[in-house]
Amino acid sequence: MAKLYFYYSAMNAGKTTTLLQSAHNYRERGMRVAILTPRLDDRAGTGVVASRIGLRSDAVAFDRADDLERWVRGDIAAHGKLDCVLVDEAQFLTRAQVWQLSEVVDALRIPVLCYGLRTDFRGELFEGSQYLLAWADEMSEIKTICHTGKKATMTVRVNEQGLAVQDGPQVEIGGNERYVSVSRAEFKRIARGESRIESLQQALPLG
Secondary structure, X not given: OOXXXXXXXXXXXXXXHHHHHHHHHHHHOOOOEEEEEEOOOOOOOOOEEEOOOOOEEEOEEEOOOOOHHHHHHHHHHHHOOOOEEEEOOHHHOOHXXXXXXXXXXXXXXXXXXXXXXXXXXXXXXXXXXXXXXXHXXXXXXXXXXXXXXXXXXXXXXXXXXXXXXXXXXXXXXXXXXXXXXXXXXXXXXXXXXXXXXXXXXXXXXXX
């Protein structure tokens, strides 16, 4: 039975790697998949999904105004049966697009696997994550570790000097150079200005 899945985590937990492995598993069995990615996240190039460990795949780039159910129906009309839809950076979906993906599941009976962040650098839900948490059939956390050794559940945005940024737009595309995954306790310490800046710099990967 088709379901809407939401796999969420903090930054750098391997969400895209897991997505690409899932796509590979389907393709290895002769099944056809569609990988969707927000056009605004062009770090690897428009219409490309790439993981930190070097895995990559072509994808379909979408904008906030796009109707994803309509796209899926058009893809099926043009190319035939579709066995799975995978969505990278699903936190950037709109409420309407999450609903459209639920229609892909319910009306077309195609499983949809969404991978994304749960919260932003302020600890607030992204729009896409909010409605995936509300409407997904199944949810699963992909775990990663804070530099303190605890499980990381929050994401901190840092500037060029490694200092935590408390203000700014919710969406600012970046990778390891801009975001650090931390535990909730460390997130609170940073918000209170109690965390030593050295610990944040140590948390950033070299190179």
